Amino acid sequence: MTSEITLFVNPTAGRGRGAHAAQPAASALRAAGFSVRTVLGENAADALTRARAAVADGTGALVAVGGDGMANLALQAVAGTRTPLGLVAVGTGNDFARALGLPVREPAAAGRLIAEALKGARLRDVDLGRVGGTWFGTVLASGFDSRVNDRGNRMRWPTGRFKYDLAMLAELAAFKPFPYRITLDDGKVQEVEATLVAVGNGPSYGGGMKICAGADLEDGLFDITVVGDCSRTTLLKVFPRVYRGTHLDHPKVAVYRAAKVELVAEGVTGYADGEPFGPLPLTAECVRCCAGGDSLSCGDSGFHRCGSGY
Numbered sequence: 001m002t003s004e005i006t007l008f009v010n011p012t013a014g015r016g017r018g019a020h021a022a023q024p025a026a027s028a029l030r031a032a033g034f035s036v037r038t039v040l041g042e043n044a045a046d047a048l049t050r051a052r053a054a055v056a057d058g059t060g061a062l063v064a065v066g067g068d069g070m071a072n073l074a075l076q077a078v079a080g081t082r083t084p085l086g087l088v089a090v091g092t093g094n095d096f097a098r099a100l101g102l103p104v105r106e107p108a109a110a111g112r113l114i115a116e117a118l119k120g121a122r123l124r125d126v127d128l129g130r131v132g133g134t135w136f137g138t139v140l141a142s143g144f145d146s147r148v149n150d151r152g153n154r155m156r157w158p159t160g161r162f163k164y165d166l167a168m169l170a171e172l173a174a175f176k177p178f179p180y181r182i183t184l185d186d187g188k189v190q191e192v193e194a195t196l197v198a199v200g201n202g203p204s205y206g207g208g209m210k211i212c213a214g215a216d217l218e219d220g221l222f223d224i225t226v227v228g229d230c231s232r233t234t235l236l237k238v239f240p241r242v243y244r245g246t247h248l249d250h251p252k253v254a255v256y257r258a259a260k261v262e263l264v265a266e267g268v269t270g271y272a273d274g275e276p277f278g279p280l281p282l283t284a285e286c287v288r289c290c291a292g293g294d295s296l297s298c299g300d301s302g303f304h305r306c307g308s309g310y
Contacts, residue, residue: 004035006054008047008074010066021090021107022065028111032119044073051077059083063114067091068138072273075128075135084123086114092207093274096137099202099217100126125289126217129201129272131282136272139205139212140284142263143178143196146271147171177229181264184224184256193229199261199284200225205274213245214255220288221257228252259286
């Protein structure tokens with residue numbers, strides 16, 4: 001493995017934390033003997049082009065500095081390769097890092113952990129979700145929660161997570177369940193009225209909301225959480241329980257496990273890792289981490305080879 005690694009930085013992540021986090025992370029990596037180059041990009045598309053070029057040129061690792069959106073962009077560059085991905089999580093949600101047991105908003109500690117993992121070849125392969133040719137690491141959301149995301153993205157004020165709290169209240173005013181058609185592993189089509197359907201490769205979204213609390217990044221299966229036809233009152237009672245994962249016990253909530261799921265609903269956009277994946281219908285596949293049979297693993301390390309062997 002080459003001693004040169006690439007920092008893939010979102011300078012605007014976490015209201016500017018990304019720019020400030022790059023320096024202590026890079027310092028920790030250089031102190032461990034690594035050569036560090038930085039990729040920024042003029043926009044997301046340009047940054048991804050540069051990250052893919054770094055991977056193609058044989059960088060020893062790609063280290064994403066930012067939040068879940070930056071981690072998702074980095075996945076598009078490394079998925080299906082043997083280039084390790086490291087995360088310096090300094091965004092708003094950081095759910096992928098949480099799922100992997102990595103430091104959150106501690107860039108120097110993350111940099112040291114990454115260096116130790118690289119030097120000790122302690123790499124862990126993880127599953128990824130795939131929709132068409134696009135990858136995701138945490139949760140594919142659809143329904144009420146994606147409507148909240150839609151509205152929040154259109155709001156210029158306020159900033160931060162409070163914006164999404166206001167967006168949720170606004171969506172509640174016009175809320176009604178969606179008619180879904182759900183197909184698991186090419187089985188029988190299920191027609192249900194649902195508030196939301198979340199497809200979890202990882203357990204949480206939105207900064208720790210454990211919507212798919214039992215999801216495992218290494219079992220080759222999604223956890224699919226279906227919240228049924230709740231009233232506004234029931235939704236307001238159930239939704240706060242998502243931070244503990246205890247909403248899964250509610251009679252209006254069902255959980256399924258499958259390696260493939262097709263979601264069909266009118267007027268619903270799918271979001272994964274907080275990024276828009278397009279309107280339904282969408283089909284998501286869980287691609288197993290050990291498909292190539294040559295994975296290296298160790299407990300939680302600073303590096304993860306995502307989707308090896310595809």
